[in-house]
Amino acid sequence: MDWWVLLLIQIAVIIAAPFAVAVLLGIDRIVTARMQNRVGPPVWQTLYDFFKLVGKKPMLLNRPQVIFAMLYLTFSVFAFVLFVFGLDLIIIFFASAAGSVFLVVGAFSVRSPYSHMGANRELLQITAYEPVLLLALLTIGIQGGSFVVTDLYKAGDLILTLPLVFVALIVVLVIKTQKSPYDVATAHQEIVSGPYVEYSGPYLAMTKLGHWFELALIFGIFTLFFNSDNLLVSALVKLLLIAVALLVAQIVDNATARLTKERMIKFTASFGIIAIVANYTVIYILQSAGVI
């Protein structure tokens, strides 16, 4: 493939990603509604919400708040762009982590107690999922033979060797999509909407867009688990992996109530890390013994 064709495809993916995630979240809302025996909103609902927020009158409490929202968006986009251009997973991870931290700082920059409580909980969420995500990326890197995304797309079927890593990443997805039982930071009516409480109109839209890019990155990591020489099969199975992960997250969301932040950290620290370490240990022993 010529370099400019590839570049055009990459730019198209970056522009299309937030819309794709928005439509995916719309489907997510419909499926949730059907699980609760409701009709549910149109597929484009999340996009309507976004454009409505863009068109509202801007209201802000202080300038830093907007700057932090912008930085959150910038770093989320930056991490995703690095991923699409096929660079190092570890750098992508740190860029994405910097983005989440700016959301917390933005929430701390106002005086609202709800915002502070949300920021504290967001930090706890980061401490909960970040080690699991980092370990998962490390395992993918070691098993795939490289940390560079372009090489990992030639690494074969990681889902067969690292199934528990995939399961652990679903836990990360549940936290990232703000679903029960671990939606402790946004916590709909309990602390209103946590770190987002003092953002309104276009600035809220900015944080939403940042969130979509973060989710796009997580979905991107899910696509690393399957690669085939046949481009069509590869794309279909990648989409299937994302759909399965999202469906499991939805079932968990609808079947559980919100748990406390302590239990979130206990669960991710125990289940997530143990699952990944156990998976890698078994694979290592099998590979050393020459079974696979």
Next chain:
Amino acid sequence: MTLIEKSRVKSPWVLHFDTGSCNGCDIEILACLTPKYDVERFGILNKGNPKHADVLLVTGPVSKRAKERLKRLYEQMPSPKMVIACGTCACTGGVFHNCYNIEQGVDKVIPVDVYVPGCAAKPEAIIDGVIEALTKLQKLQEESHRKKEVK
């Protein structure tokens, strides 16, 4: 109609405020969220935050204590915003009319766009009220377009 204007009509986020109601209307509002009525199919979401809300749904006859809070919530909502007075008490003061401690209805404190009568207002009537508010918003948008063309 531009994309943003269409989105406004398609995605009303509701803030519910009780200014001293008997909770009859509030229970009916909660009934709207249940699978039987399912307001989410119109894009309506119940937000507990004035800064995220587009529609202020007020119940109750507005007691003197609630007056200042109602004003503050209204001012915290970014425009364009709609106000719906839900239930007879919110419309006129209802059975509390001329009581010493209330302000005869929401429209004495903040501008109201749609009145939903009933004691308590039925869920169907509340949903109809929200849709009515959206129709009014759409008309206002179209009028502003026409004014621009005349200029």
